[in-house]
Amino acid sequence: MISYIIRRCLMAIPLLFGITVLSFAIIQMAPGGPTSLLMDPNISKENMKKFEERYGLNDPVHVQYFRWVSNMAKGDFGDSLIRRGVPVSELIMNRLPNTLLLMIVSTVLAIVVAIPFGIISARKPYTLTDYTVTLTSFLGVATPNFWIGLVLIMVFAVQLGWLPTGGVASLNQPFSIMDRIQHLILPAFVLATADMAGLTRYTRSSMLEVIRQDYMRTARAKGLKENKVIYKHGVRNGLIPIITIFGLMLPGFIGGSVIVEKIFAWPGIGLLFFDSAFQRDYPVIMALTVISAVFVIIGNLLADILYAIFDPRIEY
Secondary structure, three states, X not given: OHHHHHHHHHHHHHHHHHHHHHHHHHHHHOOOOHHHHXXXXXXXXXXXXXXXXXXXXXXXXXXXXXXXXXXXXXXXXXXXXOOOOOEHHHHHXXXXXXXXXXXXXXXXXXXXXXXXXXXXXXXXXXXXXXXXXXXXXXXXXXXXXXXXXXXXXXXXXXXXXXXXXXXXXOOOOOOOHHHHHHHHHHHHHHHHHHHHXXXXXXXXHHHHHXXXXXXXXXXXXXXXXXXXXXXXXXXXXXXHHHHHHHHHHHHHHHXXXXXXXXXXXXXXXXXXXXXXXXXXXXXXXXXXXXXXXXXXXXXXXXXXXXXXXXXXXXXX
């Protein structure tokens, strides 16, 4: 297992290199540029030239790329173009805990809700319960997150006044765990909605296939109770394909958090990416792109490791 993990990490190096090349090329081809932030008639050409020299924008493209990659390998993503003098790594580290909290809560919520409902739907196929779960799942997949977020804000925050409209905590208020939980409920639920619906459908399909297997009929023939047959023999085998989906959920939360964090003004890296894209803060955009790629690689590696843990037939 250790040697397999080491090989996967080594294989990730050229993949990350290709991602950095592609990301840097896309940013270079984007319309406008960092100097467009200074498009002011009062700014002289001399000051514009000083700006380009300060950030190395007048160097050849390949020189800019290798300088960026070498600095990134040292953990230096450069300075923000909008927030002058503020390192990109500092911006990301200040926002990362909020996004991780949102991701963890959303993941746990999606798993806790989706897997039991998927199992219930599989145990009662083609019944009213199954149709209700299926219809709800389809609605969850088809409905955009931003629309669900706006509806929940309108109902629970504006009309009922039960929950805050956004932010991570109440302004000018002392720290309170209950206050943090209240601010977390809506964005976590909205972020978990799509994955919750998808996991329910995957769990149902996988459990339906497992329930029809010969070893399940053999367990019933031995006189075991139905709950023991399902949860001891069926669930462990039925959830093995779900592990792949779980591994791919990690990078998906990064992408989904961009819209959710913007709607709820959640100060995470998703909101940072959104604002940086509109402000053309290219060092921040490239840093977050690389970090998202790392999450994709970690998610796939985690899925492979969990496969070996839960399925004894797989050996590395």
